[in-house]
Every structure is written in structure tokens, then in C-alpha cells.
Amino acid sequence: MTTFTSLPPEITREILQYLPVPTLLAFGLTSKNNHSIQQHSLSSLRLGVFHSRLGGMISLMEATADRSCLHSVQMILPKSECRKKDKVIRNQNLRIANVVEKYTHTLRDLEIACWELQESAAMSLAQLKNLKRLSIRLDHPHTRFSGLDPSFWETAPGSPVWNLFTSKKGEKGKSALGRLQSLNLERAGITDYQLTKILESNPNVRELSLRKCVNLTDKIFKILAEGKVGRKLEVLHFTRCCEVEIDERVLDHIGRLLNLKELSLYGCYRLDSDLVKKLNDEQWHIEDLTLPSTPSSPNQEVQIDPEYK
Structure with a gap:
């Protein structure tokens, strides 16, 4: 009779990938050998760190990834670590770094959710040399916290932290990551230059999603059209990045992205949807297209059904 321990390691790891995280961690506590297998079995992870259970639940509902094998973990900080906004952000990043560093060699698919990215978490993410899909979600507008102004979610200040994804600290010229196929950034303060360097280090990116990355300009479209990534790019989401530079000049660059199958320009209000x-219809022939739309006029009348009571 075949027992679980007699199975080949690759079969064991395949089975363990579909266990809930608490069960997977419990399995790793049963022996040193099982602990080693457990650490090599967690290849996909959706990790959120929040100050309240409600905030974690809402974030999970809004998660971008919808892959059934992606393990989901919501960590809730104790009240002693949530007295001030800066303290929450610092502890979020420390918890993320602590988890990610345990699975440096095994993670292939990672989605993290927190309020702001700092060096501690960024450095741990940059060590994931086998990572293929990375999603960094920093946009949580439904969060309620006494020390947090709602306008916080409408800003994305620039930061040198994004430079860590292209070079390791103390090792000049040595690239980080390198195998990404999908990159999703929400409310990231990344610049054209920083994103370009990340894409140069990850030439196999096929999916690029940028939301509320307001420091990006029309230059990023030109860079994509002229670079190696743009020749292979299949999915491009550039949504709510509403800088004035995003106008009709980007359309010629989009036309040079010949392999695009999905494009979203929602929220780029300076672009004419009809155009x-x-x-x-006439040139691009992109299968899945989301138009920029237009903002509603503030003076537009709202009609109400007279039968409605």
C-alpha cells in the first residue's frame, strides 16, 4: 500500500499546494522533513496586512487576482501597533518582509496589500528570483482609520524604494527579480525611469497593469513601443493615471504594440473615447478594449422616474 511519505517529493508538493495555509503550516510542524517540504510547497500567496479585520476582508474582496490555487492570508496587526499611521505602515512592511523571506526560492505568484511600500518589504520582494507574477496593491480607499485622511488614497508620492527592484543594495549593477511575466501596481509612486529599469530587468513581462500611478507620463508608452517588452506585451491596463501628459500623442505608440489582446485606458480623460x-476598429483590432470614458458633467441633471416613490 502506498503511503503519503512514500510519494515522490514533486507529487507531495503538488498536493500540498492546494491546502489552506493554516493546514499547510500545521503539516510543516509535524517533522523536520515535512517542514522542509512545506516551505517548498507555497508557490502562490496573496498576503494582506491591515489594522482591522474589516479592512482585511474588504481588501480581499477587491483583490485583483482570482486564481483558485492562490493562497490567501490576512494578517491583523495588534492594537499596540496601530496607534499612528506611520506605525501601521512600518509594521505592515515588517510583517510582509518576515513572511516573504521564508519563501524566497519557492514563490512564483505573489500579491501583497498594504498602505505604503517601504524598504524592508521591497528588499525582501526583490530577492524573489523565481517570481513570475507580482501584484503590489497600495490602494484601499474604503479604509477607516482616525489618523488617515481620505485624500491619502488619491496621492502616490515618488519614492526611491522602487529602485530596489532593479538593483540590490550594496551590489551595484546586479539585477533583482528577473523572471516576471506579470506586473500589477496600484497607487504606486513609481516614475517612468524606475518602471523602465524594472521592465529592462524583466524582458518576459506579458501583462502590465498600472492603476493610480500618477507619476507616470506619456513617455512610458513610447518606451513600451520601442522596447523589448512592448513587442511581446499582451495585456496593458493604464487606468486612472490622469496626468495631463496622457493625451492623443500616446495613440501612435499604442498602435505599435502589435501583440496586445487586452487594453484598458479607463480614466485617461484627455483621450477621446470615440477616437x-x-x-x-480600423487599425489595432484589440480583442478586449476598455475605453477612457469621460467624466460626468457637474451640471448634468439627474432624471428620476416619476413612478418611483
Whole structure:
């Protein structure tokens, strides 16, 4: 009779990938050998660190990834670590770094959710040399915290922390990551230059999603059109990055992304939706297109059904 311990390691790891995280961790506590197997079995992880259970639940509902094998973990900080906004952010990043560093060689698919990215978490993420999909979600507008102004979610200040994804501290010229196929950034203060360097280090990116990355300009479209990533890019989401530079000049660059199958320009209000649709019908032929739309006029009347009571 075949027992669990007699199975080949690769079969064991495949089975363990589908266990809930608490069960997987419990398995790793049964012996040193099982602990080693457990650490090599966690290849996909959705990790959120929040100050309240409600905040974690809402974040999970809004999660971008919807892959059934992605393990989901919501960590709730104790009240003693949540007295001030800066303290919450610092402890979020420390917890993320602590978890990620345990699975440096095994993670292939990672989604993290916190309020702001700092060096401690960024450095641990940069060590994930086998990572293929990375999602960093910093946009949580439904969060309620006494020391947090709602306008916080509408800003994305620039930061040198994004430089850590292209070079390791103390090792000049040595690239970080390197095998990414999908990159998703929400409310990230990344600049054109920083994103370009990340894409140069990860030439196999096929999916690029940028939301509320307001420091990006139209230059990023030109960089994509002229770079190696742009020739292979299949999915591009550039949403709510509403800087004035994003206008009709980017349309020529989009037309040079010949392998695009999915494109979203939602929230780029300086782009004319009719023109974008016409270009797609006549030239681009992108299968899944989300138009920029237009903001509602503040003076627009709202009609109400007279039968409604």
C-alpha cells in the first residue's frame, strides 16, 4: 500500500499546494522533513496586512487576482501597533518582509496589500528570483482609520524604494527579480525611469497593469513601443493615471504594440473615447478594449422616474 511519505517529493508538493495555509503550516510542524517540504510547497500567496479585520476582508474582496490555487492570508496587526499611521505602515512592511523571506526560492505568484511600500518589504520582494507574477496593491480607499485622511488614497508620492527592484543594495549593477511575466501596481509612486529599469530587468513581462500611478507620463508608452517588452506585451491596463501628459500623442505608440489582446485606458480623460474606438476598429483590432470614458458633467441633471416613490 502506498503511503503519503512514500510519494515522490514533486507529487507531495503538488498536493500540498492546494491546502489552506493554516493546514499547510500545521503539516510543516509535524517533522523536520515535512517542514522542509512545506516551505517548498507555497508557490502562490496573496498576503494582506491591515489594522482591522474589516479592512482585511474588504481588501480581499477587491483583490485583483482570482486564481483558485492562490493562497490567501490576512494578517491583523495588534492594537499596540496601530496607534499612528506611520506605525501601521512600518509594521505592515515588517510583517510582509518576515513572511516573504521564508519563501524566497519557492514563490512564483505573489500579491501583497498594504498602505505604503517601504524598504524592508521591497528588499525582501526583490530577492524573489523565481517570481513570475507580482501584484503590489497600495490602494484601499474604503479604509477607516482616525489618523488617515481620505485624500491619502488619491496621492502616490515618488519614492526611491522602487529602485530596489532593479538593483540590490550594496551590489551595484546586479539585477533583482528577473523572471516576471506579470506586473500589477496600484497607487504606486513609481516614475517612468524606475518602471523602465524594472521592465529592462524583466524582458518576459506579458501583462502590465498600472492603476493610480500618477507619476507616470506619456513617455512610458513610447518606451513600451520601442522596447523589448512592448513587442511581446499582451495585456496593458493604464487606468486612472490622469496626468495631463496622457493625451492623443500616446495613440501612435499604442498602435505599435502589435501583440496586445487586452487594453484598458479607463480614466485617461484627455483621450477621446470615440477616437480610440475608431482606431481599434480600423487599425489595432484589440480583442478586449476598455475605453477612457469621460467624466460626468457637474451640471448634468439627474432624471428620476416619476413612478418611483
